[in-house]
Amino acid sequence: MSAVDWIRLVIGSLFILTGMVIFFTELYGVFHFKYVLNRMHAAAMGDTLGISACLIGLMIFSGLNFTTLKMFLVIVFLWFASPVSSHVLSRLEAATNDNLAAHCEIYEDVEVLDRELIAAKDDKNPEKKEASAL
Numbered sequence: 725m726s727a728v729d730w731i732r733l734v735i736g737s738l739f740i741l742t743g744m745v746i747f748f749t750e751l752y753g754v755f756h757f758k759y760v761l762n763r764m765h766a767a768a769m770g771d772t773l774g775i776s777a778c779l780i781g782l783m784i785f786s787g788l789n790f791t792t793l794k795m796f797l798v799i800v801f802l803w804f805a806s807p808v809s810s811h812v813l814s815r816l817e818a819a820t821n822d823n824l825a826a827h828c829e830i831y832e833d834v835e836v837l838d839r840e841l842i843a844a845k846d847d848k849n850p851e852k853k854e855a856s857a858l
Contacts, residue, residue: 732784732787735784736781736782736784737781738781739777739778739780739781739784740777740778740781740782742777742781743773743774743775743776743777743778743779743781744774744778746770746773746777747770747774749766750766750769750770750771750774753765753766753770754766754767754770760817761814761817761818764810764813764814764817765810765814767810768806768807768810772802772803772806772807775799775802776799776802776803779795779796779798779799780799782795783795783796
């Protein structure tokens with residue numbers, strides 16, 4: 725094996741191992757989070773990033789050919805499809821869950837949320853407070 729083949733082997737293996745670590749982290753999140761939206765977020769992020777890392781490793785192993793192009797197109801499809809499907813499922817859960825208030829804060833009035841966000845922003849920016857006080 726030449727030096728280039730060894731470099732491709734090491735880099736491809738690192739990508740695949742990274743993808744596997746991401747998958748195991750995803751599994752931990754799916755089985756240990758209590759609320760369904762937290763579990764779904766862990767699964768969606770893990771799938772998108774883990775599959776992408778593994779496919780990039782396989783693309784490096786494969787070299788430049790038509791198979792590499794197909795794997796790249798699978799990555800592009802997954803980067804668009806997984807977040808969209810997770811968002812649709814989370815909106816369905818939020819719309820149909822009767823006990824949603826037990827898991828998170830629900831804002832019926834958008835103005836209340838805006839006031840809280842502005843207050844939090846002002847708390848992070850003490851220089852602005854001092855200037856407005858003068």
